Amino acid sequence: MRELVQTLSSLCGRCMAWNRFLPVLGAILCFGLLAVSSAHAVQPDEVMTDPAQEARARDLSRGLRCMVCQNQSIDDSSAPLARDLRLLVRERIAAGDSNQQVLDFLVARYGDYVLLKPPFETSTLPLWLLTPLLLAGGGLALWGYSRRRSKAVKAAQEAPPRLSEEEEARLAKLVAIERAAGEESKA
Known part of the structure; x- marks a missing residue:
């Protein structure tokens, strides 16, 4: 690169x-x-002879999570468990199961975790709400930080207030004392 x-x-x-x-x-x-160049992990010996059934198997495999890999579909994974799941999906399709029956079978066996897109239910509500809430909270925090930062920059750019006559007289007196002390130390 x-x-x-x-x-x-x-x-x-x-x-x-x-x-x-x-x-x-x-x-x-x-x-x-x-x-x-996105290569799929489906081996040639796994491919079904009927193109329509193979398309259904591929479609289902893309929506199923590999239990070994992190957020990778069984269609993309080369793990042995993913191969077993791909073969199981193809067996169920060859046996005449509908897509929903295949998914129900796998969910009954492995739970909702096997689905890459879990269903919207009360048990999965935190999964669906956590991401938008975190994004909204991060956005609010960033907005608040930038707002405080811009106020600080504006305050720093403003001219400092002028000294009153009393403060200027006191400053002149302190400077005179300091100069006198500096001249005595030189002598």
Whole structure:
């Protein structure tokens, strides 16, 4: 990645505006390559002969969580348990089960955790509400911080208040005393 950025920088070295955008362009290129080359973990021996059933199996597999991997579908995971679950989904489809029957079977066996998108129920309410609440709280905290910060900046930019005549006289007296003390120490 660094070599790509350096090569592009050397080609566009005269144009400073391009140099700012090269890292962004490199990142877009990398993400684009990752998106295009998304390989699935489904092995050739797992593929069903009927294309319609295979499409159903793939669709179901994309919505099921691998119990071994972190938030990865069984369609994308190469873990042995994910392979077993993919085969189980295909067996149930080949036996004539509907998509909902396959999902119900897996939820009965593994619980709602097997679903990548858990259902909206009272038991899963914290999962659904926690993220928006955390985002709203973080946004409010950021808004409050920026507001306090802008007030502090404005206060610092304002000119300090002028000294009253009494304060100026007292300051002049202190400066005179300090100068006298400094001259005595030199002598």
